[in-house]
Structures are given as C-alpha cells and as structure tokens.
Amino acid sequence: MTHPPTPAGLPLAGTRIVEVSSFVAVPLAGMTLGQLGAEVTRVDPIGGAADYRRWPLTEDGESIYWASLNKGKRSLAANFRDPEAQALIADLIVDAGVLVTNAAGRDWLDFDVLAARRPDLIHVQLLGRADGGGAVDYTVNAATGFPLATGPVGISGPVNHLLPAWDVAAGLYTALAVASAVRRREATGAGARVVLPLEDVALATVGNLGYLGEAQFGGPDRERLGTSVYGTYGTDVVTSDGVRFMLAAMTTRHFNDLAALTGTTEAIKSLECALGVDFGDEGTRFRHRETLGGLFRSWFVEHTAEEAHAALAASSVLFERYRTFRELAVDPLVTDNPMFSVVDQPRIGAHLAPGLPMSIDGRHTAPQPAPANGDDTADVLAERLGIDTDRLADLTARGVIRTATSDPHNRPVASTDQKDPNA
Amino acid sequence: MTHPPTPAGLPLAGTRIVEVSSFVAVPLAGMTLGQLGAEVTRVDPIGGAADYRRWPLTEDGESIYWASLNKGKRSLAANFRDPEAQALIADLIVDAGVLVTNAAGRDWLDFDVLAARRPDLIHVQLLGRADGGGAVDYTVNAATGFPLATGPVGISGPVNHLLPAWDVAAGLYTALAVASAVRRREATGAGARVVLPLEDVALATVGNLGYLGEAQFGGPDRERLGTSVYGTYGTDVVTSDGVRFMLAAMTTRHFNDLAALTGTTEAIKSLECALGVDFGDEGTRFRHRETLGGLFRSWFVEHTAEEAHAALAASSVLFERYRTFRELAVDPLVTDNPMFSVVDQPRIGAHLAPGLPMSIDGRHTAPQPAPANGDDTADVLAERLGIDTDRLADLTARGVIRTATSDPHNRPVASTDQKDPNA
Numbered sequence: 001m002t003h004p005p006t007p008a009g010l011p012l013a014g015t016r017i018v019e020v021s022s023f024v025a026v027p028l029a030g031m032t033l034g035q036l037g038a039e040v041t042r043v044d045p046i047g048g049a050a051d052y053r054r055w056p057l058t059e060d061g062e063s064i065y066w067a068s069l070n071k072g073k074r075s076l077a078a079n080f081r082d083p084e085a086q087a088l089i090a091d092l093i094v095d096a097g098v099l100v101t102n103a104a105g106r107d108w109l110d111f112d113v114l115a116a117r118r119p120d121l122i123h124v125q126l127l128g129r130a131d132g133g134g135a136v137d138y139t140v141n142a143a144t145g146f147p148l149a150t151g152p153v154g155i156s157g158p159v160n161h162l163l164p165a166w167d168v169a170a171g172l173y174t175a176l177a178v179a180s181a182v183r184r185r186e187a188t189g190a191g192a193r194v195v196l197p198l199e200d201v202a203l204a205t206v207g208n209l210g211y212l213g214e215a216q217f218g219g220p221d222r223e224r225l226g227t228s229v230y231g232t233y234g235t236d237v238v239t240s241d242g243v244r245f246m247l248a249a250m251t252t253r254h255f256n257d258l259a260a261l262t263g264t265t266e267a268i269k270s271l272e273c274a275l276g277v278d279f280g281d282e283g284t285r286f287r288h289r290e291t292l293g294g295l296f297r298s299w300f301v302e303h304t305a306e307e308a309h310a311a312l313a314a315s316s317v318l319f320e321r322y323r324t325f326r327e328l329a330v331d332p333l334v335t336d337n338p339m340f341s342v343v344d345q346p347r348i349g350a351h352l353a354p355g356l357p358m359s360i361d362g363r364h365t366a367p368q369p370a371p372a373n374g375d376d377t378a379d380v381l382a383e384r385l386g387i388d389t390d391r392l393a394d395l396t397a398r399g400v401i402r403t404a405t406s407d408p409h410n411r412p413v414a415s416t417d418q419k420d421p422n423a
Numbered sequence: 424m425t426h427p428p429t430p431a432g433l434p435l436a437g438t439r440i441v442e443v444s445s446f447v448a449v450p451l452a453g454m455t456l457g458q459l460g461a462e463v464t465r466v467d468p469i470g471g472a473a474d475y476r477r478w479p480l481t482e483d484g485e486s487i488y489w490a491s492l493n494k495g496k497r498s499l500a501a502n503f504r505d506p507e508a509q510a511l512i513a514d515l516i517v518d519a520g521v522l523v524t525n526a527a528g529r530d531w532l533d534f535d536v537l538a539a540r541r542p543d544l545i546h547v548q549l550l551g552r553a554d555g556g557g558a559v560d561y562t563v564n565a566a567t568g569f570p571l572a573t574g575p576v577g578i579s580g581p582v583n584h585l586l587p588a589w590d591v592a593a594g595l596y597t598a599l600a601v602a603s604a605v606r607r608r609e610a611t612g613a614g615a616r617v618v619l620p621l622e623d624v625a626l627a628t629v630g631n632l633g634y635l636g637e638a639q640f641g642g643p644d645r646e647r648l649g650t651s652v653y654g655t656y657g658t659d660v661v662t663s664d665g666v667r668f669m670l671a672a673m674t675t676r677h678f679n680d681l682a683a684l685t686g687t688t689e690a691i692k693s694l695e696c697a698l699g700v701d702f703g704d705e706g707t708r709f710r711h712r713e714t715l716g717g718l719f720r721s722w723f724v725e726h727t728a729e730e731a732h733a734a735l736a737a738s739s740v741l742f743e744r745y746r747t748f749r750e751l752a753v754d755p756l757v758t759d760n761p762m763f764s765v766v767d768q769p770r771i772g773a774h775l776a777p778g779l780p781m782s783i784d785g786r787h788t789a790p791q792p793a794p795a796n797g798d799d800t801a802d803v804l805a806e807r808l809g810i811d812t813d814r815l816a817d818l819t820a821r822g823v824i825r826t827a828t829s830d831p832h833n834r835p836v837a838s839t840d841q842k843d844p845n846a
Binding site: 140361 | 480631644652667670754772783
C-alpha cells in the first residue's frame with residue numbers, strides 16, 4: 001500500500017507559503033496548510049498584526065487565541081511602512097510562489113504587482129465583501145438569516161453564534177483554494193488569482209443548505225426550534241441528576257430504539273393509531289416533536305445520567321452530553337484523543353493542543369508551537385533570500401526588520417502599523 | 424499572466440471522484456470539488472440514500488435541501504445489497520481513483536479492499552467519531568462547549584446552532600484532503616488513506632480558536648454575551664423604525680468613528696477620564712460594553728434605518744442589517760451577486776443558486792442542476808466501464824441498477840437499502 005515513511009511525505013510537502021494575515025480565517029488557512037506539510041511563514045508588522053493581543057490572554061498578556069491559530073508557522077517581522085521591508089517581503093512571496101492574505105489596501109501585495117515578477121504565482125486573497133468593503137464574521141452573520149432563526153422557542157431578537165463559523169469556513173476554503181491551485185500549477189505551470197469574500201462564503205452556504213431555495217419557492221421563514229432538529233427528530237433531555245444530553249434519531253431504527261429504551265413503544269403505537277400518522281416518516285416525527293419529546297423526557301427525568309448513558313450507549317440512538325469548555329478541556333474526548341498532544345508553547349506554557357482533524361495514512365501529525373513575532377526573521381531571510389549577517393544586522397539596526405535576538409526578552413512591542421481588518 | 428481560457432482549466436480538472444454519501448458534509452465536499460473542476464459521480468441506493476427526502480421539500484415532495492447540496496454531480500443508482508452492484512461500484516472507484524464517503528459498515532468500500540486493486544487510491548472517509556461510533560452535527564455540537572455559552576445573557580439551557588457548522592467544516596476538510604492528496608499522487612504516485620471524524624473536526628476547532636487553551640490555563644467558563652463580541656467591541660442596535668443592525672468596532676479607528684457618528688465623542692472622553700481607562704484598548708471596550716452600548720444605542724433609537732445606514736456607510740465601522748432567510752433571498756446581496764445565477768432545476772424549478780464562493784482567475788463558475796437518482800447510471804457505466812446496451816438492459820431488468828429511462832417519470836421510489844448515518 002501507500003504509507004510514506006517520513007513526514008516529508010505529507011500531501012503538501014515541498015510547498016512554501018507566505019501568509020500576511022490577521023484574525024481567524026487566513027491564520028487558520030495557513031496553519032492547516034502547514035499541518036498538511038507546507039512550510040508557512042507568517043509575515044507581520046513589528047509587534048504583531050491587529051490580532052496579536054487578542055483575547056483570551058494569559059496573566060502575562062500573551063494571547064492564547066493567537067498561539068492557538070498560528071501553531072507550526074515561522075514568523076518574520078518587518079516595518080510594513082518601509083519600502084525596503086516591502087521589497088524584502090515581495091521577494092519572499094516571489095520566492096515562495098504562494099501568498100495567502102486578508103490584507104487590504106497594501107498595493108505592494110497586489111496580484112498584478114507580484115504576478116508581473118512571477119507569472120505562476122498563486123495569490124489567494126480573502127476580502128470582507130466582494131466589492132472590497134469591510135466585513136467580519138459578526139457582521140456577515142447578521143445578513144444570513146441564521147441569527148433570527150436560532151435559539152429558544154419564542155424569544156425575540158437575534159441570537160449570534162459564538163463559534164465564528166464563517167471565519168472557519170472561509171479559512172478552509174482558502175486552504176482548499178491553495179491546495180487546488182498548487183495541484184494545477186504543478187500539472188500545467190499556471191498560477192492562480194483567487195478572491196474569496198467572507199460574505200460570499202456565508203451566502204453560498206445559506207444557498208447550499210437549501211435555505212435560499214426554500215425561501216424562493218415560497219417557504220415560510222423558519223421558526224425558532226430551540227434544540228429541535230428541523231425536519232427530523234432531535235431534542236435535548238435532562239436526567240434526574242441534572243445532566244443534559246442531546247439526542248438525535250435520524251432514522252426509523254434510531255427512533256424505534258429511543259422508544260424502546262424509554263419504554264414508550266406501546267404509547268407511540270397507540271399515538272400513531274389515534275392520530276392516523278406514521279412515525280416511520282421523519283417529517284412526521286418532526287411535526288409531532290413536542291408530544292414525542294414529552295413521552296421521552298418523562299423517562300429521562302426518572303433516571304440518572306449514568307443510567308441514561310448506559311441505555312443510550314446500548315442503542316443506536318445518536319447522543320452526546322452537553323459540556324462547558326472547562327469540562328471539555330479535561331474530558332477523555334480531549335485527554336485520550338490521539339489528535340491532541342502536549343505543546344510546550346513558549347511564553348504561555350505546556351498544554352494539550354490539537355493537530356489536523358484527520359489521520360493521513362494512519363497517522364496524526366503532532367501540533368507544533370506558535371512562534372513569537374519575529375522569531376524566524378533572520379533565518380528566513382538568510383535561507384530564502386541569501387541575506388548575510390552584516391545586512392541582517394544593518395536592517396535590524398535601522399528598524400526595517402525585527403529578529404528574535406534584537407529583543408532579548410522577545411516581548412512584543414506595541415504595533416504602530418495596523419490596518420483595518422477584513423474578515 | 425495566467426488566465427486559462429476554458430473551464431478545462433479549473434484547478435481540479437481531470438480529476439474523477441466517486442462519492443458514496445448522505446447528509447451534509449460529504450455531499451458538500453463532493454459538490455465543492457466539482458465546482459473546482461473535478462467530475463463527481465454520486466453513487467446511491469436505488470431510490471436515494473437517507474438524505475434524498477430531507478426537508479425542506481417542495482409541494483411535490485422533492486427535497487430542496489438535497490438539490491442544493493448535490494448541484495453539478497452525476498448520479499448512479501444501484502442496489503447496494505446486490506454483490507453484482509457492489510462489484511460495479513468498486514470498479515468505478517478503482518477507475519476514478521478517488522472515493523469520498525461517510526458510509527460505514529460496507530466492507531466492499533473499505534480502503535484495504537479497494538487499495539489492493541489500485542495502490543494509488545485516494546480514500547477519504549468521514550466518520551462520526553474516531554472509534555467508528557455514530558455522531559451527527561447536533562450531537563457533536565453538544566460536547567464542544569458552544570451551546571452553553573451562546574445566546575442571550577442570563578438564559579439557561581443549551582442554545583444549539585441552526586447552521587450545521589461542523590458539517591460544513593467537515594465537508595471542507597474532506598475536500599481539502601482530496602485536493603492535497605491528488606497533488607501528492609500526481610507528484611509522487613502515492614495514494615492516501617484519510618480518516619476524518621466529525622467529532623475531531625469540532626474538537627480541533629475548539630482548540631484552534633483558543634477555548635481549550637483558555638480552560639487549561641484556568642480561565643473561567645465563558646458567560647453568555649448575547650450579541651456582544653468577546654474581547655472587543657460589537658453589539659446589535661435597533662433604529663427608530665425597528666430595524667436591527669449588528670455593529671463591530673474591531674480597531675480604535677472603528678471605535679472612534681462609531682463615537683463620532685453617534686455624537687458621543689465627548690461623553691466617551693469624559694468617561695475615560697472618570698473611569699481612568701483607555702478605550703484605545705479593545706479589551707477595555709469589551710469590559711465596558713454595557714455602558715458604551717447604552718451611549719451608542721440612544722443615537723440609533725432616534726434615527727431611522729436609512730439615516731443609520733447612511734451614517735455607518737460613511738464611516739469605517741463594520742455593520743450589517745439583520746435579515747430573515749426570506750428577506751435575504753430577494754436582497755441585492757443575492758440578486759445582484761455574480762456568484763449566484765439561475766439554475767433550472769428539474770422537478771423543483773428555476774431559482775437563484777450559488778456557485779463556489781471564490782472567483783478563480785477573475786471568473787465565477789455557474790452552478791449546475793442536481794441530478795435525480797440514477798440520471799446518469801447508463802452513461803457512467805458505458806463511458807467508464809464500457810458496459811454495452813444489452814448488459815445495461817439486463818442489469819436494469821434484474822434490479823441491479825436503475826437508469827433514468829427505466830423509470831419514465833424518473834420519480835424516486837422508496838429506498839429499501841439505508842444504513843445508519845454517520846455525520
């Protein structure tokens with residue numbers, strides 16, 4: 001079979017990527033491409049981009065958020081306002097052949113400028129909106145329809161998601177654009193210019209999931225369903241000791257098992273007769289979700305979480321216990337999961353962090369620490385552009401770049417060079 | 424520059440993929456790979472897999488959901504219980520060289536069986552859980568921590584997302600795995616076995632976004648914040664005519680602009696003095712979000728949506744109006760968006776549907792209709808496996824396959840061959 005023996009065999013091994021980014025989507029894209037084997041260098045203003053101090057922070061003011069989204073990258077720090085730094089960064093991009101960015105308003109990073117120097121450049125730019133306007137997950141989400149259809153039955157006002165789902169999707173589309181374009185370049189020699197608006201990621205998803213089609217064909221606006229699952233049977237239940245589970249019965253087998261374990265098989269049969277319906281149809285289970293939920297819940301409130309778990313685990317019903325972030329962090333789902341391993345993160349500390357959520361050829365690759373701003377400036381410039389020690393010292397002295405050794409404590413300084421975010 | 428003149432120049436042109444799937448994630452992966460240029464054949468039981476009748480439905484019982492997630496694919500229908508059909512499907516996979524699937528418990532689709540026939544096979548399997556256990560978006564989500572930290576301030580109980588964000592992310596990871604593995608195969612000749620558990624997609628994301636790190640370093644469990652954005656300034660506001668906007672002020676410039684347009688600059692300066700704080704720090708803006716929100720909201724309740732929109736559009740503040748799905752479907756965001764075009768969907772009707780949410784080399788590719796179950800059975804078997812008309816007729820007569828012409832109305836029949844879903 002096909003089990004490459006070394007990490008050099010990862011699917012994107014040999015690919016070099018320059019990332020000029022901030023916030024969630026493009027950092028996630030770069031990290032993911034790195035986990036697939038690419039060498040990713042994040043290039044930032046001295047002191048870090050607008051996301052370098054983003055909450056949550058450690059007591060020392062280090063961003064746990066930033067470290068989590070930039071694992072395994074190299075970091076180069078330069079004064080983005082200095083034309084000499086801009087030229088060095090452009091040289092690096094031309095050398096690497098791939099740029100992923102959500103930077104806007106930086107002419108020296110434009111596709112036309114860079115592709116004039118390297119016609120097979122792969123240039124993937126995440127925008128807020130297709131017209132270049134600014135947008136972030138929280139604003140894009142408002143337009144999608146989801147906040148007005150999510151949340152407890154009967155409440156009014158929008159329910160925004162906490163999970164920045166559009167950023168995550170946009171980051172994965174960005175990574176996919178790069179991987180696909182690398183494949184095409186290696187096959188045909190062609191570069192690629194890809195423009196990916198965060199807003200379009202959200203709108204495409206609303207369409208792909210059928211919500212826009214439903215509305216166009218005259219469907220009603222979706223009501224809030226609480227924890228019920230639209231069009232099939234799902235709900236949350238609480239046990240006698242106050243533990244909450246989510247249940248999903250997507251097939252007739254699941255549903256019959258749920259009836260059996262709650263001792264409601266006969267009651268449900270009688271109900272089917274009396275109502276003249278067939279709960280073998282998932283739409284029918286959805287329509288009668290309140291009645292069914294009442295039957296099932298009365299079993300759960302009379303049993304402990306342990307009893308409920310044992311009964312559910314012995315059935316085909318899909319289920320999961322609700323957890324808080326703190327509960328999850330110490331749960332076997334994380335602590336016994338081969339996707340997680342301990343990362344000794346400088347400035348923050350050792351902790352369990354995830355690798356890529358897939359095994360490739362039977363293996364997980366372990367997560368690597370995130371760099372500090374400028375950790376790899378000297379190495380990258382020497383390796384990739386052949387810049388010698390004297391010039392590195394001169395560039396550092398003049399503030400064109402920052403290297404790890406130019407700040408012995410390697411503490412970030414306040415950035416004076418931040419642009420508005422897109423996405 | 425590099426502008427391939429024909430659709431044959433799409434990044435994954437020349438790649439053939441067989442998809443054996445149901446629900447959201449793998450169908451989205453296949454559709455996305457198709458939009459990038461791959462030829463995708465969805466292989467289903469006669470009558471369709473467990474998702475073929477999923478809500479929302481048209482009045483005629485056709486699934487708008489299914490059509491939306493399977494645009495541009497070919498469809499082959501066969502009796503999955505028949506060894507002869509299984510052998511034909513295996514032949515197709517070996518011919519295509521790529522399988523994406525969330526099928527479980529079908530030995531004849533196993534990696535080892537198929538890779539024994541084609542060592543460079545790319546086999547990407549989405550599971551519910553890494554141990555093979557079943558899970559769907561709605562159950563996985565319960566474990567992540569998000570439902571207990573999402574929603575209005577002060578409510579109790581979980582708030583499940585309506586957007587199946589984990590399915591969407593898993594679908595994009597699946598597509599990324601395929602594109603990366605195709606690149607590696609073309610470079611090295613190696614196939615790939617990729618296993619992607621939906622649960623691990625969610626857990627990796629919780630980790631990548633810093634929530635697990637925060638918890639491990641002793642951070643408190645997240646409180647519900649309503650529409651506020653954690654760690655920076657964002658909130659919703661309502662205008663005098665009852666229109667609701669989401670606002671995000673991620674930078675000091677955004678924040679100062681928001682103060683200026685609401686006429687609160689002086690009030691905020693006084694507040695900074697009185698409290699001894701600096702609203703130039705986004706964490707400080709977050710801590711004082713209620714006070715700041717009070718100041719800003721009093722401007723919005725005295726202005727119409729039109730006035731508010733004009734003032735916001737003239738500023739750097741990021742904003743968006745909340746819309747329902749029905750409002751969005753007729754909004755210029757959709758109707759004037761080059762990503763959308765009219766698809767004349769057989770059995771459902773003409774409607775605006777999205778293409779891939781990125782332009783490649785300056786172009787959007789238009790969405791294509793979804794097939795009906797078995798529409799392409801005869802064509803695919805003839806083209807790829809060289810099966811002649813007589814054998815097609817015989818296979819159809821014996822119920823091994825279903826072709827479009829074998830059912831003149833091309834109406835799906837009830838499936839008798841459905842397995843439990845994973846993801």
